[in-house]
Amino acid sequence: MKLGLIGCGNIGKFLLQAINNDGLLPGGRIVAIYARREEVAAQLAEEFRTQPYRDVDELLKSDVDLVIEAATIEAAEEYALKVLKSGKDLLLSSIGVMANSAFEEQSNQICKLNNVNILLPSGAIGGLDVLKSAKAVNGLESVCITTRKPPNALPAGSSVTEETVLFEGTAAEAIKQFPRNINVAIVLSMAGLGSEKTKVKIIADPNVLKNNHLIEASGSFGKLKLEVENDPMPNNPKTSYLAALSVLATLQNKEKSVQIG
Numbered sequence: 001m002k003l004g005l006i007g008c009g010n011i012g013k014f015l016l017q018a019i020n021n022d023g024l025l026p027g028g029r030i031v032a033i034y035a036r037r038e039e040v041a042a043q044l045a046e047e048f049r050t051q052p053y054r055d056v057d058e059l060l061k062s063d064v065d066l067v068i069e070a071a072t073i074e075a076a077e078e079y080a081l082k083v084l085k086s087g088k089d090l091l092l093s094s095i096g097v098m099a100n101s102a103f104e105e106q107s108n109q110i111c112k113l114n115n116v117n118i119l120l121p122s123g124a125i126g127g128l129d130v131l132k133s134a135k136a137v138n139g140l141e142s143v144c145i146t147t148r149k150p151p152n153a154l155p156a157g158s159s160v161t162e163e164t165v166l167f168e169g170t171a172a173e174a175i176k177q178f179p180r181n182i183n184v185a186i187v188l189s190m191a192g193l194g195s196e197k198t199k200v201k202i203i204a205d206p207n208v209l210k211n212n213h214l215i216e217a218s219g220s221f222g223k224l225k226l227e228v229e230n231d232p233m234p235n236n237p238k239t240s241y242l243a244a245l246s247v248l249a250t251l252q253n254k255e256k257s258v259q260i261g
């Protein structure tokens with residue numbers, strides 16, 4: 001599998017190291033990268049033996065099979081449909097872009113037309129398998145996520161000195177107000193009840209060191225309660241290490257004959 005990469009921050013660099021240097025995706029390699037700053041792309045291209053591109057249109061003319069977006073919601077908005085139109089599969093990290101229903105519908109249509117797929121990793125959370133199973137008979141009744149992070153992992157920054165609820169409301173509203181912090185709420189919405197019915201609470205807590213996500217759901221299957229206590233990425237405390245791992249796992253899973261879950 002030949003991969004292209006848009007965005008070379010935390011997750012992007014993790015993937016370059018894991019795939020190109022550590023060989024953790026047998027048969028797969030990141031052969032094309034795009035970073036906003038040309039000098040960054042050039043330096044990474046040398047370090048990880050890949051090809052830098054000056055713009056995404058040029059990258060899409062190459063023979064990559066799948067493009068990984070690891071940038072921002074805005075970048076996903078700008079490039080995702082182009083990727084799909086060019087006949088490549090797309091893996092999104094900035095899943096919040098799917099909260100825009102017009103965008104989601106359009107991307108679905110292009111996928112069907114071009115016979116390509118969008119992969120949405122579970123990111124910094126789990127439990128999506130349970131929600132999907134519960135939904136199979138429309139048996140899902142409620143879903144909520146409580147995200148508790150150290151203040152430096154949230155826009156509140158160090159001004160927060162005691163436990164503070166920054167947000168309480170729907171996933172649709174949460175991603176508008178916290179586009180860099182709550183992509184997890186949108187993948188949860190898509191697996192479950194949609195972004196208007198999925199409840200979100202975001203807490204800045206100076207007493208915690210990890211990014212904590214508590215997922216609670218109920219329905220005809222019973223109840224789900226799942227808590228993930230995530231170590232942050234060393235270079236970006238906003239992003240949990242698990243989010244980067246889940247991108248790699250999604251790529252590994254794509255190649256398997258036996259699909260789990």
Ligand SMILES: NC(=O)C1=CN([C@@H]2O[C@H](COP(=O)(O)OP(=O)(O)OC[C@H]3O[C@@H](n4cnc5c(N)ncnc54)[C@H](O)[C@@H]3O)[C@@H](O)[C@H]2O)C=CC1
Pocket residue numbers: 006007008009010011012034035036070071072073074075093094095121122123124125179180181183184187236238239240243
């Ligand atoms: N689905 C999930 O559970 C999670 C998703 N995320 C999301 O994944 C994305 C990547 O996360 P990180 O690597 O930690 O972020 P990061 O901030 O470390 O890296 C993002 C990189 O994208 C670059 N970038 C920004 N706009 C760009 C553009 N238009 N074209 C190309 N590059 C561009 C930035 O310069 C930066 O180097 C973010 O949107 C983040 O919110 C992060 C954590 C969990």
Ligand SMILES: O=C([O-])CC(=O)C(=O)O
Pocket residue numbers: 123124179180181182183184185211230238239240241243
């Ligand atoms: O990494 C995390 O803990 C979650 C996150 O930033 C997001 O969903 O955008």
